Amino acid sequence: MIRGVLLFCMITCPVTAWGQDRILSQGTALTLPKGTWAVGLFSPLRYGLTDDTELAAHPLLFFVRPHLNVKKNWVSKGIYLSTRHGVAYESFLLETIAREGTGGILPANSQIPQLFTVSNSALATKQFHPWLTLTLLAELNLAPSFGSSDFPSMDLPLVYQATAHFYTGYSLRWGIDMEGILWNSLHYLVDLDLWWFPGHSTSWGVESKAYLLWRFSPSFAILGGIKMILGSYPFGNQQHLLPIVDLLWSF
Amino acid sequence: MAPTAHRKSFLSVITLSVLAFLLGCDPFHTQFNDSEKAQLYSASQIIAPAPPGPRLLIMDWNVKFGGGRIDFFFDCHGDEVLMTKSEVISNLQGLAEKIRQVDPDILLIQEVDTLSKRCAYVNQVKWLLDNTELNYAAYASQWKADYVPSDGIGRVNSGNAILSKYPILSAHRTALPLISEDDALTQYFYLKRNILTAVIDVGGRELTVINTHTSAYSHDGTKKQQIDILQEHMVETDSQSRLFVAGGDLNTLPPGTLKQWDFPDSVCTDEAFQADDYRDESDWLTPLYNDWDAAIPLVDYQADNSLYLTHTTDSGGFWNRKLDYLFTNGIFVNGMIHQDTSHGGMETMPLSDHAPLTVELELP
Structure with a gap:
């Protein structure tokens, strides 16, 4: 039976879903059942290619940042173990935001190389109780590039951490998610992610979010919550608190 | 699920979302209160000043955020947006050399950055304190944002500062009106002009120093309002029988200026930035000249404009308009624009797009 879907992702950061329900499984080691689709206003479009292989891409972001992620489940007995692999072409988006005037995130005279992100993650998920499912994450991001490169870092929360590997060549992320059913159709998620990008003038970041999700119907859900980012930036350490909200569908 | 449970769940999510939205207001931290305390700094090593003599040397300078003569995009002479740290330090060394040469007791500066990506995040107020004889500073930001999503500017914190050899007793920032013709998004991210007021203990005597930088590009009368508010501040300070020095970059010309338009260094084609x-x-400045003593008396300026011009955006040209001023309700003597070696003993054209102004204030 198709159930409601979830998840919000602030710009770049994938968010975990909850529990045993495979449709609500974006950030977990679980994959969508074969032939199932799930999407959010800000979340990627996901498709169950087989019962243990899932494809994901953001439907709007895809046209300015071509990318594809594949999640493969390897173990699903008691504990779920999966790996996730993705590749993204970054240059087009960077060239788009390197411009004069409004929307110029980077200076117009930036030199953007041919730049890719290759991401590899390991995920382990175990449900201990309907109100407690844990997911552990380890991720390596690589940034192969070709051509001359001269563009400044984007010292924004979330973006800085997620793009640090552009400048260092690689970054590492570890995460733990805790989620479950609070009451009836009300779900919760709390997570913590640690970023490490050795070689950068700043080398770490911490992200944590907490949200409530209400499953309005089996195929529709809304969520709202808060995301905290604590990080080291070229100007020093800073903490940010951002709202998160999303509308989620499955079909 | 029971309807009541549905409603409770729905309300929980909505409440949390609204709370999250409220917490996220002013997400780029660009806003100021109408009146707030200024930020105070002191040098890493305090150099005890000599007891004040009969006169204080006052200096005013728009330092162009330590940009020297790099051609930035906003002047339309070039396309630079961000400086490297070595460029910033090199330019600051030039500014500090001039300041040390003048050796002012009090320095008013405009366009000084404390935490900007364009300046490689060098705190220029602190740097100048640590590389001159000046000991204390008050700073009021006029442009603050965690990120300006335009032209690659990124994070910025730039404003006015008052630096002094003598201790600053108090300092506050007063907000000036925003340019009303700007849309809401521009108003949110763009410059927010202010008046910085500091009370300085000059050997047991209090001196009020007022520093401002009015709008350059307003076509809706905002700049006139800002100058009028400055005048009101001066009148109010004078009515309290307090000795003051007031000035800064007023972005307008004195009465009696011969050349008032069509300057050769104005090469921007965007009407908003002309x-x-x-x-x-x-x-517009007539009331200030009428009521107060000017560092450069109007009669001197009107006799020969060229000796007192303070600004050009063209590093290959020469100063072509006077935008920078100092006034007092006391007595000024020996006002001077440091245009070059023959007027000030050192070339200033490479250091900023403004020439510094100095004057001596007679202490009562």
Whole structure:
């Protein structure tokens, strides 16, 4: 039976879903059942290619940042173990935001190389109780590039951490998610992610979010919550608190 | 699920979302209160000043955020946006050399950055304190944002500062009106002009120093309002029988200026960023000249404009308009624009797009 879907992702950061329900499984080691689709206003479009292989891409972001992620489940007995692999072409988006005037995130005279992100993650998920499912994450991001490169870092929360590997060549992320059913159709998620990008003038970041999700119907859900980012930036350490909200569908 | 449970769940999510939204207001931290305390700094090593003599040397300078003569995009002479740290330090060394040469007791500066990506995040107020004889500073930001999503500017914190050899007793920032013709998004991210006021203990005597930088590009009368508010501040300070020095970059010309428009260094084609026609502003500073003693007396300026011009955006040209001023309710003597080696003993054209102004204030 198709159930409601979830998840919000602030710009770049994938968010975990909850529990045993495979449709609500974006950030977990679980994959969508074969032939199932799930999407959010800000979340990627996901498709169950087989019962243990899932494809994901953001439907709007895809046209300015071509990318594809594949999640493969390897173990699903008691504990779920999966790996996730993705590749993204970054240059087009960077060239788009390197411009004069409004929307110029980077200076117009930036030199953007041919730049890719290759991401590899390991995920382990175990449900201990309907109100407690844990997911552990380890991720390596690589940034192969070709051509001359001269563009400044984007010292924004979330973006800085997620793009640090552009400048260092690689970054590492570890995460733990805790989620479950609070009451009836009300779900919760709390997570913590640690970023490490050795070689950068700043080398770490911490992200944590907490949200409530209400499953309005089996195929529709809304969520709202808060995301905290604590990080080291070229100007020093800073903490940010951002709202998160999303509308989620499955079909 | 029971309807009541549905409603409770729904309300929980909505409440949390609204709370999250409220917490996220002013997400780029660009806003100021109408009146707030200024940020105070002191040098890493305090150099005890000599007891004040009969006169204080006052200096005023728009330092162009330590940009020297790099051609930035906003002047339309080049396309630079961000400086490297070595460029910033090199330019600051030039500014500090001039300041040390003048050796002012009090320095008013405009366009000084404390935490900007364009300046490689060098705190220029602190750097100048640590590389001159000045000990204390008060700073009021006029442009603050965690990120300006335009032209690659990124994070910025830039404003006015008052630096002093003598201790600053108090300092506060007063907000000036925003340019009303700007849309809401521009108003949110763009410059927010202010008046910085500091009370300085000069050997047991209090001196009020007022520093401002009015709008350059307003076509809706905002700049006139800002100058009028400055005048009100001066009148109010004078009515309290307090000795003051007030000035800064007022972005307009004195009465009696011969050349008021069509300056050769104004090469921007975007009408919003053209600031080369002052014909409608010819009397805006008349009340200031009428009521207070000017560092450069109007009669001197009107006798020969060229000796007192303080600004050009063209590093290959020469100063072509006077935008920078100092006034007092006391007595000024020996006002001077440091235009070059023959007027000030050192070339200033490479250091900023403004020339510094100095004057001596007679202490009562």
